[in-house]
Amino acid sequence: MTELRIVFTLNGERREIQAPAHRTLLHVLRDDLGAVEVKEGCGEGVCGTCTVLLDGEPVSSCLVLAGRAAGRDIMTLRGLGDGDAPHPLQEAFVTHGAAQCGFCTPGMILTAYAFLQENPQASRSEIRRAIAGNLCRCTGYTKIVDAIAAAGREAPPRG
């Protein structure tokens, strides 16, 4: 079994790991680095639960081999905001009741965050299109769209 030495940045910190070549980024994050904020929903890239940002782009970490992350920048939900100052998107998810069981929430917020970076004033149907790869079984999506739309409206204009 080929072992790889992989160096990447996780939420702003340099991390170095040793992992078999077939190991997915999801398992490296969860099992080797204890980043259990990344959840596993299906293991086959359908549900979006395990979404992380790879150089700012949302990816299903269950479909990314860890080696592909070498030299790149990974962000999980723990990298967005912190305890004292949650990101406006996190606040919007709370105030709009967009998290019920909360299991899809980390992936959903990261997808929304990446989308709002480019489209802060998106319409509801554009938001629905953006999150179509992130399944939620609890909310029926309306309150998630509410939260993302509200966070977009509150975002400062990009200068």
Added chain:
Amino acid sequence: MARGTAVSRMEPLRVVGRPLPRHDAWDKARARTLYAADWQMPGMLHGAVLRSPYPAARIARLDTTRAAALPGVAAVLTAQDVPNNTLWTDVPGQTSAVGRLRARLQVLAEDRVRFQGEPVALVAAETPEVAAQALELIEVAYAEQPGVFGPEEALQAGAPRVHEEGNLLARWQVQRGDVDAALGRAHVVVDQTYRCQFVDHAYLEPEAGVAWVDADGVVTIRVSTQVIEHFRDVAEVLGLPHSKVRVIAPYIGGGFGGKEDVTVEVFLGLLAWRTRRPVRMVWSRQESLLARPKRHPFILRYRTGAAQDGTLLAQKVEVLADSGAYAYLSALVLLYATVTAAGPYRTPHVAIDARVAYTNNPPTSAMRGFGAMQMVLGYESQMAQVARRLGLDPVELCLRNALRKGDRLPIGQELDTHVAVAEAAQRAWTALGPRRAPARPSHRIGRGLACNIQPYGRIVWLHDWASAWVGFETDGGVVIRTGVPDVGGGQASSLCQIAAEVLGVDPARISIHIADSALTPLAGTTTATRQLYMSGNAVLHAATQLRRQILEVAAQMLETPADRVDLRESSAVTTAGRRVSLAQVMQECARLGVPRDYLGTYHAPAGDPVDLERGGGRVFPDYTFGAHAIEVEVDTETGAVTILRHVACHDVGRAINPQSVEGQIQGGAVMGLGYGLMEEVVVDRGVNLSTSFAAYLIPTSLDVPDVESVIIQSGEGKGPFGARGIGEPPIGPPAAAIANAIEDAVGVRITELPITPERVARALGLVTDGDRG
């Protein structure tokens, strides 16, 4: 102790009724919630399950030698290693001759397997990879046997028996009046058969848990479950005293009834007890879809007779359900179907005959709506057809027949709280607004209505109860301890809101500790739309008693009669405005030795089992009523159906937290849309073909519209402050409302779920069987 009447009507309300964000949402939005699979223990092993590849087979040989010899394997268990491998159940009040039911819980297969995915052996190993390798080294020789793969086939003479005593698992019957005579004199009779499918709960969090043997030999299991009281099942399987097993439920990543039966906890208990090491077991999505119990497919035949003015005269209903290979909760699921079979309508003559059969399909058990929801497709499709045949508006037909307070259900139970069917139908229908124009000339617009009745709270002869402990800390903060599992519906935070209301503190000053069978007072299951009703009443009762205790002390401190002291803003305040902080009151309580806590228990109204055939009586504490109105656009060239609008209206009695209520309604409605339009676990002669999320499709954000919820607050529920349960009810109406809207749009009646474009295209004559393949 409170029995039956712990409904408080304090007005005006300060905290209850406000759409407050939940305390648990902050952790969830920051990814700090530690779900079952996120838990790790030092020296932890990894558990895995070997499952049968065949739906019906004899186990000719089972050899674990090679697996056990693999380095890194700590244990390999088969049925003979399980102290009590089968737990039995019987169903009080059952009407048929069917007695004790086979296997409430069959832990591991013995001499034969009865469904594909049935657990055969367990492994615990140092890594998940070694565990997977060990599974492959277990040698099993199966001899395939003839099976039965549908309930009709199962009940035919000479059908292979899934269990020795025959394939009829349970039967419930109701007779009121003379249904055949009434159908004979009806102006219109609609006679139609409907079929609904296997579906999966598809919560985003697959089954998971970690177990370890704690001090004093207590097997402790932290598991994603709706029922911490399965500690008793684990103890019985292990042959241990009940007190030696402890189950803790962390916040759960969705349940919907799929975590009501045991999942991983018995396996974890066995492996941890055998190895005396912590063990984790996490099922993959594929494993969850393959082997977990599904929703029961029903075959429903309805004959509905009405007079010329639309007055319903008779309903004759036959139900045949598929239980799959084991009983689980099938008999009770079928009871829910029986009780609600005639829908929320006055029907003088009713005959119901409901049967459920064993097959070699995946087992079926609890899922949101629990037998009552499948019936909505039947009775509401019938109502729409009666309306069309008589040229009546669907709302008008509903109003003419809707149940009212004081009416009796066909089972004989009187409805003793508000019945909002008529009002819900009118409000949902009106809220649809003006009819939209089709997007293309080949598209048609249609509208459908569907009402429903869904019980909340458990069957009265199960003698349900829930306890909660509420106490003040000396700094004036409040602690609640209760054994409520929180599946994501806001179960815990609603209890905080109730306590905050009664005790005059900010909900943020309340800490709630939930769902630990050893340390929190038991509160029963988070199932059956019962937690707000049951534990809400328990917390209300405890908080009300606690308020009384401390109000006396506060009154002495304020030198004012207690009836002129209120608790608000974390203070005791007199009508004249003088105040003392609750922290000071608690310190005074401590000095005087006045208790600062109260353990409250709420007992639901109880009753004896009723004989449904001979007059019946009360089966459930109460019911929630609602109506959904849906506007669809049908593409007459492809059969594709788009939901344009969806209004969901329910009487929730009182919305303790309107945001949580809306969340339940919108989420339930969308789950109902998935059931109506796209979801199906395809089972081909016992082989499950939908074992991945790529094959089992649940609604994405693009498949459904924003659901508009309309909340009726009659104030007449049996929960705290007059609340009714709302967890299950919203899933009921959507499928029937879609079918009715499609008929309105294009004039064809779809009787089988899910309503895929292919089914619509076939009904429209766009494809015929000759086109297949």
